[in-house]
Amino acid sequence: MKRVYLDNAASTPISKEIIELMSSLMKEQFANPSSTHFDGRKSKTIVEESRSIIAKILNTYPRNIFFTSGGTESDNMAIKMSIENYSIKHAITSGISHHAVLYPLQKLEKEKKIKLSYVELDENGFVSLYDLENLLKKNSRTFVSIMHANNEVGVIQDINKIGLICQKYNAIFHSDTVQTVGHYPIDLQKIKIDFLAASAHKFHGPKGIGFIYISDNVKISPFIIGGAQERNMRAGTENIHSISALAKAMQLAYENLEKEMLYIKKLKSYMIEKLITSIFDVQFFANCNDLDNSLYTVLTVSFPLTKDSEMLLFNLDIAGISCSGGSACASGSNKGSHVLSYFDPNAQRTGVRFSFSKYNTFDDIDYTIQKLKDIFN
């Protein structure tokens, strides 16, 4: 039976080049990068070369890149360590942040270590810069965590402007860029940012590997301790085949960025058009049908409630389509998505996130539309 994979915001297929690179490294380059013999030094060189590749793409220095297990760890590290090290008493985030950001912040609030403010968002999920500035003005030195692009509805924040506002008030600025690294150019010489987080499995690399960027303006102690790896910043033997795969996946993503972005935008635009013309009363969460102002990989469709709505994801799955209802991280729990309920507080509609990659085809979209028509019409 045909299967169509439209859940690329949850995870992307690993590209062939990456699988080949990883398997050859796993076969041949198993030495511990901390070992001082020839084989160990070779492993160490692979780690350092990977760091340099990533730093160059982001226009920063290798000393600012630290490998981690991915987005969740990077977010946790930035949040917990800067709040602790700088004795921060106030933090700002938004109600639609990923749980990798919300949960550590809410835990610190519960423990009465910080006061947590939620910046106002407009009806499409854009941060109110006026409210952000107001919150910063009224409080002591603040930790700000605003995600670059939302994984569930695709709203993209202006991290350049947010960074400038944070700088004006001497706030520490962290951005969860998990959905944009590998998909958008990011120039760290231009953005005033202290921390960003990235994860390889969002751009055709393996799972369980990512990095944190830490600017020269901040200094934090390690989150995971027990070894001198990553210049004492992240203990644990380096996962060299994944680190190398992360760098290679990033290199491939940025080499082909414009071409792939254009292709995926065409897929998204095609799906929007087909949905509007084929299905009665479709709407889009957070204006994610606005191609220029939303993540081009994500289309979160709001369908009218029908007697079968609750079963929509299930029925699509049975019909061969893998997609998700908001965040995949929340699937498996019967609690609805905190992001979709922000935009639709009374659960008036059913939300389905379709997310694309370069491996999708126009046939995939036609197939999905046909199955949706069978369900709705």
Ligand code: PLP
């Ligand atoms: N932040 C965002 C915006 C994400 O989309 C995800 C993954 O779904 C994460 C963080 C977590 O990243 P990882 O899976 O690498 O821990």
